[in-house]
Amino acid sequence: MRSPKVYSAAPASLHPLLWKELTEILSGRALWIMLLLVCPLVGYSFVQAVSLYSEASAAALQSPASSTSLSPLDGILVPTFGSFYVAVTLLFPFVAIRALGQEKESGSLRLLVQLPYRTSTIILTKLAAVLAAWALVSIPTLSVLGIWVLLGGHLGPLETLNLVFGHALYGLLVGTVALFSTTLSDSAATAAIIALAVTIGSWVLDFTLAGRSGWSAWLAELSLTQTLRNFEQGLLSAGLVLGISAVVCGLATLSTVWLPPGTAMRVKLVRSVPCVLITIAALAAATQIRKSFDLTEDRRNSFPSADQQLLATLQLPLIITVKLAPEDPRYIDLQRNVLGKLERAMPNVSVEVVGGRQDLAGNSDTYGEIQYVYGNRSDVSRSTSPREILPLLYALAGTQPPPAVPGAEYPGYPLVVSAEATLFWFCGGLPLLIALAWWRSRHPPRTKFLEFEGGQR
Amino acid sequence: MTVADSAHRGNSGEALRAVNLAKRYGDEAAVAGITFSTCAGEVLGIVGPNGAGKTTLLEALVGLIAADSGSVIWRGEQLQESSKKEVMFYLPDGVRLYQDRLTAEILSFVASVYRRSARDVARTITAVGLVPALQKRVRELSKGYNRRLLLAVGLLTPQPVLLMDEPFDGFDLRQIRSIIDVIRGEAAKGRTFILAIHQLADAERVCDRFLLLSGGRLRAIGTLEELRAEVALPAGSLEEIFLALT
Numbered sequence: 001m002r003s004p005k006v007y008s009a010a011p012a013s014l015h016p017l018l019w020k021e022l023t024e025i026l027s028g029r030a031l032w033i034m035l036l037l038v039c040p041l042v043g044y045s046f047v048q049a050v051s052l053y054s055e056a057s058a059a060a061l062q063s064p065a066s067s068t069s070l071s072p073l074d075g076i077l078v079p080t081f082g083s084f085y086v087a088v089t090l091l092f093p094f095v096a097i098r099a100l101g102q103e104k105e106s107g108s109l110r111l112l113v114q115l116p117y118r119t120s121t122i123i124l125t126k127l128a129a130v131l132a133a134w135a136l137v138s139i140p141t142l143s144v145l146g147i148w149v150l151l152g153g154h155l156g157p158l159e160t161l162n163l164v165f166g167h168a169l170y171g172l173l174v175g176t177v178a179l180f181s182t183t184l185s186d187s188a189a190t191a192a193i194i195a196l197a198v199t200i201g202s203w204v205l206d207f208t209l210a211g212r213s214g215w216s217a218w219l220a221e222l223s224l225t226q227t228l229r230n231f232e233q234g235l236l237s238a239g240l241v242l243g244i245s246a247v248v249c250g251l252a253t254l255s256t257v258w259l260p261p262g263t264a265m266r267v268k269l270v271r272s273v274p275c276v277l278i279t280i281a282a283l284a285a286a287t288q289i290r291k292s293f294d295l296t297e298d299r300r301n302s303f304p305s306a307d308q309q310l311l312a313t314l315q316l317p318l319i320i321t322v323k324l325a326p327e328d329p330r331y332i333d334l335q336r337n338v339l340g341k342l343e344r345a346m347p348n349v350s351v352e353v354v355g356g357r358q359d360l361a362g363n364s365d366t367y368g369e370i371q372y373v374y375g376n377r378s379d380v381s382r383s384t385s386p387r388e389i390l391p392l393l394y395a396l397a398g399t400q401p402p403p404a405v406p407g408a409e410y411p412g413y414p415l416v417v418s419a420e421a422t423l424f425w426f427c428g429g430l431p432l433l434i435a436l437a438w439w440r441s442r443h444p445p446r447t448k449f450l451e452f453e454g455g456q457r
Numbered sequence: 458m459t460v461a462d463s464a465h466r467g468n469s470g471e472a473l474r475a476v477n478l479a480k481r482y483g484d485e486a487a488v489a490g491i492t493f494s495t496c497a498g499e500v501l502g503i504v505g506p507n508g509a510g511k512t513t514l515l516e517a518l519v520g521l522i523a524a525d526s527g528s529v530i531w532r533g534e535q536l537q538e539s540s541k542k543e544v545m546f547y548l549p550d551g552v553r554l555y556q557d558r559l560t561a562e563i564l565s566f567v568a569s570v571y572r573r574s575a576r577d578v579a580r581t582i583t584a585v586g587l588v589p590a591l592q593k594r595v596r597e598l599s600k601g602y603n604r605r606l607l608l609a610v611g612l613l614t615p616q617p618v619l620l621m622d623e624p625f626d627g628f629d630l631r632q633i634r635s636i637i638d639v640i641r642g643e644a645a646k647g648r649t650f651i652l653a654i655h656q657l658a659d660a661e662r663v664c665d666r667f668l669l670l671s672g673g674r675l676r677a678i679g680t681l682e683e684l685r686a687e688v689a690l691p692a693g694s695l696e697e698i699f700l701a702l703t
Contacts, residue, residue, distance in 0.1 A: 016569035027557040107552035110521055111610070114542045115570055262516075262538065264523035444559070 012116040014125070021099065021129035026136075028098035032438040034091045034137050036431050038084065042140045043426020045083035046147070049076045050419035057414035067412035071298055073159045076148055078232045081167055084141040085228060088134070088171050089203060093195035095133050096178035099126045100259075101188030113260055120256045126179060127172070127252060134171035140430055141167075147422050154413040156297035159234045166231025169244045173224060174199055176251040183258040199224060234296030239289035246286055250279025290343055298410035303341050306402035307390055311345040314397050318346055319373040323366055324355040330368065331355070334384040341386070342393075372396060470496035471532075472649055473544070473618055478527035480510075480517050487513040489673045490527070495666075497617065500640060500650040502664030504657055504699065510673040511653035512550065515620050518651075519547040546614040548607045550622035550653075556596035560587065560606055563595065567613045578613065584639050585609045586632075600627035608636065618649045625659045637663045661695040671703040 025031060053075040060067035103109040112122065142164070149155060174195075181194035206223035220226070227244055230237045257263075257271045294301035302308055320339065324331035331353070343349050355367060368382050372389075374396040381392055394401050474494040480487045488510045495501045503511045517524040520541045529536045531544045554563050564587075568578045582588055587609055590602040598606065604627045611619050624640070625633045640663060644650055654660040660667060667684060669676040677684055677698075685693050688701040 012570050013572070016566055019569075020566045023558070023562070024555060102556070106554065106556060107549055108554045110547070110549050111552065111554065113521075114519070114546055116542065262520040262523055267523070444562070 014121070017115070017117055017121070018125045018128060021125045022132055024102075025095070025099050025129045025133050026441050028095065028102070030091075030094040030098050031133055031136065032434065034087065034095055035140070035434045037091065038087045038137055039140045039426045039431050039434070041083050041087055042080060042144060043423055046076070046080045046144050046426070047419045047423060049079040050148075050151070050417060054416045054418070057416045060412065060414040061416070067414045068298075068410050070412040070414045071156075071296075071300075071410075072148065072154055072413055073156060073163070073234060073296065076144075076153065077155075077160060077163055080144050081141060081163060081232075084138065084167065085170065085225075087137070088167070088174055089199045089224075090196070092134065092137065092171060092174050093178040093181075093199060094192060095137065096130045096175040097182050097188050097191045097195065099129050099133075100179060100182040101185075101191055104182065104185075105187060109259075110261060113262075119259050120253075123179070123252055123255045123259065127176065127248075130175035130179060131168075131172055134168065134175060138164075138167070138171070140426065143425070143430065147419070147425065151415070151417050151419060151422075153415050153417070158295040159297055162234060162236050162295045163231050165236075166228050169231075169241070170224065170227050172248055173227060173244055176248045176255075177224075180251045180255045180258070183255045230292070233301060234294060235292050235301055236295050237292040239286045239291070242289060243283050243286035246279055246282035250275060250282070253279075292344055294344065298412075301341060301344065303345060303386060303390065304405065306405050307386075308345050310394075310399065310402045311342070312347065314346055314374070314393075314399075315348065316375045316397075317348040317350065318342070318393070320349065320351045321371040321373075322351065322353045322355065323364075323369045323371075324353065326353060326355075328355065330384050334370065337384055338386050338389050470498075472497045474530040475518055476528050476530060478514065478517050478529075479525045480513050480522065481525055486673045488517060488524075491668075491670075491675045493668055493675070493678055495618070495649050495651060497649055498644050498647045499666065500644050500652065500664045501666050501668060502660040503651065503653045503668045503670055504660045504664075504695065505655065505670035507655055509655075509670040511655070511670055512622050513673075514670065515547060515622055515651065515653055516549075519545045519620060521547065521549075542616070544616055545618040545620055546611060546616040547620040548611045548622065548624070550626065552607065553603060554595055554606065554610070556594065558595060559591070560593055560595060560598065560602075561591040563606065564591075564609060564613065567610050571613060571615055573613050581609050581612045584642075585612070586635065601629075601632060604628060605636075608639070612639070612643065617647070618651065619643075620651045620653075622653045623655065624652055625654065625656065633659060633662070657695045657699060667695060669699055669702055671699075676702045 053070070053072075056075065057067075057070055060070055100109070103112060113119065145155060145160065177198050178191065178195040181198070182188070182191040185191040185194060202223040203225055206220055206225040227240065230240050253275045254272055257275060258268055292301075299305070303311065320342075322331060322334065322339075324334070339349075339351055343351070369380050370382065371378060371380050372392060374393065377396045379392050379396055381388060383389060391401055471494050474492075476492050477490045478488055478492070479490045491514060493501075503514060505511055513522065516522040517527070518529060520538045529541065531540075536544060564578060564582065567573075568575075582591065585605045585608050587602065587605045590598055590606070593602075595603065595606065604624070608621070608624065611621060625636065628636060640650055640652075644665075652660070652664065654664075661681065666678065666680050668678045669684070677687055679687065681695065681698075684695070684698045684702075685691055688698050690697055690701060693701070
C-alpha cells in the first residue's frame with residue numbers, strides 16, 4: 001500500500017488543486033442555471049438595442065450629418081452588457097459562493113486545509129475558478145459580438161475589448177466579495193445574504209446618491225457600479241484598474257486570514273487590521289492616479305487630435321476654478337466636454353470646484369463663472385463648450401489654434417437591421433448547447449478511471 | 458499525567474507528544490489540560506462516551522480548532538501550527554466530501570496532490586473495499602462506503618500520524634474486522650494511528666493503548682494490562698475498566 005516514510009513537505013503541484021476547483025465550480029447547479037437565465041436576458045436586451053439602433057439609423061440615413069452620433073458602443077454594446085451586469089450583480093454571488101460554501105457546509109474544508117497548500121494558494125485557485133466561471137457565464141453576452149458582426153454591424157476593437165475587460169474586473173470584484181463573505185459565514189445562505197447586501201446595496205447607493213455632493217458623492221463613489229462607468233464611456237483609467245485590483249487583493253488577503261478554521265477569532269481580527277489599512281492606502285493612492293486612455297473610436301473623451309497634440313506641449317500648470325455646484329447640469333457638461341478631456345490632454349491641470357448647493361438658488365452674481373489661470377495670465381468664461389474654451393486657453397498660452405485636420409471626423413455606423421431571428425439562438429440554440437454541456441459535465445468519460453480499476457485484476 | 462504515560466514517555470520510540478492541551482467553550486472545559494504521547498507504529502484509542510471531548514482533543518491536536526493552551530511535540534521539537542499538517546492528517550466524523558463528485562475523482566485528486574502512483578491507489582481501493590463505489594457520486598454512497606472513502610483518503614496521505622474520528626461508525630462486524638486489518642497492517646509499517654472511538658469493544662479490538670476521557674478530563678492512559686492493574690481488575694474488559702475509572 002503506502003510506504004511508512006516520514007512525510008517530507010515537498011511543495012505539492014498546483015495542477016490538481018486548480019483542476020479540483022474548476023471541476024467543483026462546474027459541477028454546481030448555480031453556474032448552469034445562471035447561464036440559462038442569462039441567455040434570454042441578454043438576447044432580449046440585444047434585440048431591443050438593435051431595434052432602437054435601427055430606428056435611429058433609419059432617421060440618420062435621411063440626414064447623413066446625424067449619423068456621426070451612431071456608435072455601436074453606446075447603441076448596442078453598453079445596453080446589452082448592461083443586462084449582463086444585472087445578472088452578475090444578482091446571480092453571480094451564488095456561483096462564486098459555491099467555490100467555498102459547500103466545502104464549509106459538508107466539512108470538506110477541514111480536509112482541504114490539511115493538504116500541503118498555503119491558505120493563500122487555496123484562495124487564489126478559488127479566485128481563478130471564480131474568474132473561469134465568469135468567463136463561462138459571459139458566453140451568451142460575448143456571442144452578441146459575433147452576431148452583431150454577422151448582422152453587418154461594426155465593432156471598434158479597442159473600445160469593445162475595454163468594455164469586456166471592465167465587465168471582467170466587475171465580475172472578479174463581485175466574485176471576491178462573495179468569496180470573502182463565504183469565509184466569514186458558516187453557511188452558504190448567510191454568505192449569499194452578505195454578498196447580495198454588498199452588491200445590491202451598492203447598486204442602490206449608486207442611483208440614490210448619484211449627482212449629490214460632499215459625503216453623498218463620496219459614498220456614491222464607493223458603489224461597485226461605479227467601476228463600470230469609465231469602461232462604458234470607452235475610458236481605460238489606470239487609477240480605476242489599480243483601485244479595483246487593490247480591493248480584489250485586499251479581499252483575497254482577508255479571505256486568507258479568515259479561512260483557516262483553527263485560528264482564534266482575536267488573531268483573525270488582529271491580522272485583518274493591517275490588511276484593511278493597506279487596502280485603504282492603496283485605494284487612496286489609486287484615486288490620485290489620473291492617467292487614463294480614450295479607447296473610443298469616435299474619440300469622444302478627447303479633443304481633436306491636432307488640439308490634443310498642441311495641448312500636450314503646454315507645460316505650465318493650468319488652474320481651473322469652477323463656481324458651480326457639482327449637481328448643476330452645467331458642471332456635468334463642463335466635466336464631460338472640457339475638464340475630463342483637459343486632464344487627459346495636458347500634463348499639469350488642477351480643478352477646484354468652489355460652488356455649493358446653496359449657490360444653486362442664484363444669489364451670487366459670480367455663480368457659473370469658470371476661471372482659467374495659465375502661467376501669469378487668467379481669463380473667465382461661463383461656457384461649457386470646448387469650441388469656446390480651447391481658443392481661450394490658446395490665447396492664455398500665447399499660441400495659435402491648430403488647423404483643423406480634414407477627414408478626421410467619426411463617420412458613425414448606421415445600420416438598419418432586424419435581430420428578431422437571433423432570439424432563436426438566445427432562447428433555443430444556446431440554452432440547448434448549455435444544457436448539453438451541463439449533462440456532459442455530469443457524465444465524465446469512464447475511461448478516465450481505468451487506472452484504479454486495474455488494481456483489482 | 459498517569460503513571461502509565463510517564464513510563465511510555467521513557468520509550469525511545471516516542472514520536473508525537475501532546476502537552477497540556479486545553480480548550481474551553483465559555484465556562485465549560487471541553488478538554489482540560491491533557492498530556493499524552495504516542496510512538497511510531499502504535500494505535501492509540503481515545504475512548505469515552507459522547508461529549509467526553511474526543512473530537513475536540515483531536516481537532517485541537519491537529520490545529521483545526523484553536524486550543525486555549527498546550528503544545529504538540531514531534532520527535533522532540535515543538536510543532537508550529539503551520540507544520541502540523543506535515544506530521545498529522547485528520548479524518549473528521551460526518552464529512553461528505555464533494556457530494557457531486559465521483560468517488561474515483563476524489564481519490565484521483567488526493568493521489569495527484571501527494572503524487573501517489575496508480576498502483577498505490579489501486580491497492581488502497583482494494584484494501585478498503587471501495588471498488589463497487591468508484592463510479593458513484595459521493596452523495597449516493599451509503600454511510601459505510603462514505604467511511605471507506607474517508608479511510609482511503611487517509612491511507613493515501615503520507616503523514617506519519619493519522620487521526621480518525623469514529624472510524625468504525627457505519628460498519629458491520631465483518632467490515633470492522635476488515636478495516637481493523639487494514640489499520641493494523643499500516644501500523645505495522647510504522648504509521649501511528651490515533652482513533653477516537655466511543656464503542657469500547659471496537660477500541661479493545663484494534664488499539665495498542667487507550668486514553669480514557671470523560672468530561673474533558675484524562676482519566677487514565679495505558680495498555681489494557683496497565684489499565685487493569687490500575688483498577689485492580691485482572692480480567693476486566695475495557696468497558697469495566699472505564700466504568701471503574703469514571
